[in-house]
Amino acid sequence: MTQDVLRRLAEWSGRHPVTTLYLDVDGRRFRRRPELVGRAEALLKRADDGSWDREAERSVRRDADRVIGYVSEGFDRSATRGLALFSSAEDGLWEPIQLPQPIRDRAVIGPRPHLLPLEARLERLEAYCTAVVDREKARLFLTEGGRTVEASSLQDDVPGQHDQGGWAQARMQRHIEDHVDRHLKRVADALMGLHKRRPFQRTILAGAEELVAALERELHDYVSRTVVGRETLPITTPVDEVHARVMAWMERIEERQERETLDRLLSEVRSETGRAVAGLDPTLSVLESGRADTLVVLFGFEASGVRCPRDGHLATGGTRCSVCGSELVEAPDLVELAVEAGLRQRSRVETIPQSPELAAAGGIGAILRF
Numbered sequence: 478m479t480q481d482v483l484r485r486l487a488e489w490s491g492r493h494p495v496t497t498l499y500l501d502v503d504g505r506r507f508r509r510r511p512e513l514v515g516r517a518e519a520l521l522k523r524a525d526d527g528s529w530d531r532e533a534e535r536s537v538r539r540d541a542d543r544v545i546g547y548v549s550e551g552f553d554r555s556a557t558r559g560l561a562l563f564s565s566a567e568d569g570l571w572e573p574i575q576l577p578q579p580i581r582d583r584a585v586i587g588p589r590p591h592l593l594p595l596e597a598r599l600e601r602l603e604a605y606c607t608a609v610v611d612r613e614k615a616r617l618f619l620t621e622g623g624r625t626v627e628a629s630s631l632q633d634d635v636p637g638q639h640d641q642g643g644w645a646q647a648r649m650q651r652h653i654e655d656h657v658d659r660h661l662k663r664v665a666d667a668l669m670g671l672h673k674r675r676p677f678q679r680t681i682l683a684g685a686e687e688l689v690a691a692l693e694r695e696l697h698d699y700v701s702r703t704v705v706g707r708e709t710l711p712i713t714t715p716v717d718e719v720h721a722r723v724m725a726w727m728e729r730i731e732e733r734q735e736r737e738t739l740d741r742l743l744s745e746v747r748s749e750t751g752r753a754v755a756g757l758d759p760t761l762s763v764l765e766s767g768r769a770d771t772l773v774v775l776f777g778f779e780a781s782g783v784r785c786p787r788d789g790h791l792a793t794g795g796t797r798c799s800v801c802g803s804e805l806v807e808a809p810d811l812v813e814l815a816v817e818a819g820l821r822q823r824s825r826v827e828t829i830p831q832s833p834e835l836a837a838a839g840g841i842g843a844i845l846r847f
Contacts, residue, residue, distance in 0.1 A: 483595060552575055557576065581594065604676070606677040683708040743834055
């Protein structure tokens with residue numbers, strides 16, 4: 478997933494509808510493909526309101542077949558946690574995007590690709606750098622947009638051991654260690670140079686434990702602050718294995734952020750500090766006032782309500798808009814509309830897989846900006 482792909486989708490123009498499907502395919506929650514297919518089919522069915530003419534309806538049906546086929550057997554689950562699929566069969570649009578992190582389920586059929594969730598995900602997607610080192614070599618990998626590539630490598634000539642003893646052996650050992658130290662300083666400089674050219678937010682250091690510790694002491698401050706993990710890997714590690722290790726760190730960090738966000742929300746609500754709210758009505762209220770910094774939603778939480786077609790006001794009930802007085806219309810997907818309202822305000826959205834506490838608090842809440 479890159480800005481170029483997003484720009485191309487944003488500029489798309491065609492005569493037929495575009496089917497957009499976002500699907501959480503995280504194997505920690507959904508182990509079987511038939512379960513994914515069933516959820517995708519339900520989302521597409523609900524998104525199709527049947528208002529198309531015959532030609533458009535034919536295109537929409539073809540889109541559904543293509544999307545379901547891809548969910549069923551078209552992607553590798555080992556490194557994919559979310560899908561964003563865009564299709565307009567009659568106009569030749571097909572853009573499947575595999576995401577390294579989960580994304581909220583959503584299906585939309587309309588004149589253009591529905592890009593808001595993808596834009597929000599791209600803004601949050603952090604770049605990782607992995608440095609694999611030994612005493613003579615180093616390989617630097619970048620993981621961006623769900624893909625890992627080897628960005629650079631370097632090698633230094635470090636003298637080998639010899640079998641002399643005594644004073645000569647000790648002097649040679651100091652000579653060798655001096656070369657290793659200079660090698661690690663070069664690696665640290667290379668990491669800083671890469672950070673300047675292609676900024677990354679997280680760093681993983683890999684190699685023998687003593688070398689990783691020594692390298693970390695040489696890092697420039699900007700890079701040192703990004704270190705999140707350490708691994709023991711040989712210098713010959715293939716890129717696929719590096720990618721798998723990075724994905725595992727991403728998952729751990731994502732889970733930690735989810736726990737921290739949920740704990741903060743529940744703590745603020747219980748303490749009645751005024752810095753957070755829970756429940757659908759209070760959350761809709763702070764969204765409307767633009768005060769939601771982080772929106773916290775329980776996975777699978779759904780609710781229906783009403784919305785104002787004129788100003789976008791959302792509510793759990795009523796007949797007239799409290800803002801402009803217009804007649805309200807039904808909103809069967811009120812939670813998704815609330816999420817999209819948060820995304821438009823640049824709120825962070827955290828989907829919590831399981832939480833009895835959040836369920837008891839109403840399934841949704843918000844940490845406030847002010």
